[in-house]
Amino acid sequence: MSSELQTKLDYVKAYRENRLKVANEVLENHSLFKELITICFSPSDKNNHKACWILEFVSYEELIWLQPHLDFFCSNLKILKDESAIRPVAKVIQLLVKDHYKKAKNGISLSEENLQDCIEASFDWLINDVKVATKAYSIRTLYVLGNHYDWIHPELQIILNKDFGNHSAAYKAVAKEVLKKIEK
Numbered sequence: 001m002s003s004e005l006q007t008k009l010d011y012v013k014a015y016r017e018n019r020l021k022v023a024n025e026v027l028e029n030h031s032l033f034k035e036l037i038t039i040c041f042s043p044s045d046k047n048n049h050k051a052c053w054i055l056e057f058v059s060y061e062e063l064i065w066l067q068p069h070l071d072f073f074c075s076n077l078k079i080l081k082d083e084s085a086i087r088p089v090a091k092v093i094q095l096l097v098k099d100h101y102k103k104a105k106n107g108i109s110l111s112e113e114n115l116q117d118c119i120e121a122s123f124d125w126l127i128n129d130v131k132v133a134t135k136a137y138s139i140r141t142l143y144v145l146g147n148h149y150d151w152i153h154p155e156l157q158i159i160l161n162k163d164f165g166n167h168s169a170a171y172k173a174v175a176k177e178v179l180k181k182i183e184k
Contacts, residue, residue, distance in 0.1 A: 005032050009039070009047035012054070019050075023057030030065070033058070037069050040089070041076040049084035056088035059095055066096065067108060074110070074117035083130055090125055090137035093118050097141050101148065119145055119152065126159060132167065136174040143178045153182045 008022050026032045036058070039051035059066065066073060077093070080086050097118060099108040110118070122138040122145070139160070146152035160175040167175070 003035060005035050005039070006047060009050045009054070012047075012050040019053045019057055023054045026054060026058050027061055033065050034069070037073065040085070041072070041079060043079060043081060043085070049082050052085040052088040056091050059092045063095055063099055063108060066092070070096075070108075070110060070114050074114040077117055077121035078124070083134070086125060086130060087134045087137070090122070090134045090141070093122065094137045094141045097144050101144060115145065119149070123155070132171045135167075135171055139174050139178050143181060146182070157182055
């Protein structure tokens with residue numbers, strides 16, 4: 001028998017309003033959050049990618065809800081294979097990393113292992129055949145991480161310069177913006 005959340009996810013379509021409706025239901029019922037995270041990292045679940053869509057929207061409002069789940073979340077990034085699941089999770093990683101390094105320290109706190117998992121996943125998505133939105137989120141995440149890990153910016157520069165000519169205008173715009181920041 002399907003859970004309440006699974007039933008809701010069965011009816012989710014890619015339309016923004018549709019995803020927002022279910023995200024708002026999760027935001028109104030925090031007890032659904034743990035199951036949502038579990039479904040996100042269950043690639044065999046038919047609603048896996050839909051759960052990731054919802055997680056992205058929930059993260060915009062309540063990123064801190066991820067704090068108790070960060071070890072699970074970060075250690076399972078590598079199991080995601082579906083582009084529809086990876087793109088929203090790449091955005092969530094970007095939000096987590098930015099929040100972790102914010103000056104006002106009352107938000108997300110990533111462990112060293114969590115950060116290493118985020119670095120690995122972001123580089124994997126950057127160099128593998130995924131769509132431009134995932135690559136753009138990964139580039140921006142790696143830029144932030146590179147402000148704290150000396151080796152990341154040089155590696156990121158090499159990849160961006162090497163791949164620059166082979167990508168879309170959107171990729172080139174993000175790459176150019178980040179390369180400019182690195183070179184300052």
